Amino acid sequence: MTDQILQDFNISGFQKALLHWYDQNKRDLPWRENQDPYRIWVSEIMLQQTKVDTVIPYFHHFLEKFPTVQDLAAAEEQEVLKAWEGLGYYSRARNLQHAVREVVTEYNGEIPSTPKELGSLKGVGPYTKGAILSIAFNKPEPAVDGNVMRVFSRLLHIEDDIAQARTKKLFEEYTRELISSDDPSSFNQAIMDLGATICTPKAPTCMLCPLHEYCRAFADGVQEKLPIKQKAKKPKPVPYVTLVIKNRHDQVIIEKRSNQGLLANLWQFPMIPLTEVSIDHIENWFRSEYGLKVNMNAKMDQIKHTFSHLVWHLEVHEAELVEDQTVVSDERLKLINKSDISQYPFPVSHQKIIKLIK
DNA sequence: AACCCGGGGTC
């Protein structure tokens, strides 16, 4: 299968050119200071679908707060989510802590270095498994992500749709043939750096590329057309009324989200879905749902927040507790001092509201 | 295989 594509490809010349370029041009990144598998692991989870520049400050703070697997295992989940606040894909943080606890109890705190054991940890999929095995343990395992598929689809002029699951498996096979057995760690990181700096999605700078003499897409003049990728669906709009409920003591009501699904275990201001409740029945619905009497007042703002699969339209209203209540009975709700808001992890959409009321 | 799951940067 891979033989056909690779039979006339100069693998050793390509490897030398790539590794020499990496040696001269590798980026200075905080998780490259050493080969501590915990640091590599944390960085790889943070880097999933997230740019390097976004990750760097989170990485520093996270390692400062949780320097070892033992520290992370012993932490409160809310603390971990707070350290993840603003990064997105929060299940990454919850899965990471779950996996780290398993490492502490099942592996005596030593991160496993076999594909089977590593891959069985929560949140460690095929890519992350390969990345840790190669970068931290120097094993010749493929770590195929969007970068790798872009670089190799151009290098080998492959037109398969990279949105398809089977295409990723194809690239893993190619990588097993192409990867340097001498320095698999540098090899995988070199492809990532090349994809981030030279072989970019748009307008790749092929003239600066150490691989252009090996690149079939460049030879065929189709580098800008590759990789082929099926278009994603448009996110679906969902309208809500969001209530900022205050009492007379500078306190406000916040709500803990479900422990499953979107933004699990994060906090928010109560949201009422306008797909189920009309704007005129908000107060009644709120009382039956949460057992709390509130008056909804003026609209403060309209917030639009886009996720990968949906768009929230938040109509933010000020509201007040009708009686001077200082306790709430519903388990989801909490009445807190405004000054304590910063102790709770909120998604970015609701951080916009926090700014509004400050 | 399709869908769910965030947020930010770029053009």
Add this chain to the structure above:
DNA sequence: GACCCAGGGTT
């Protein structure tokens, strides 16, 4: 707006 990013889990 469209697209992309060091993807994984669930169904």
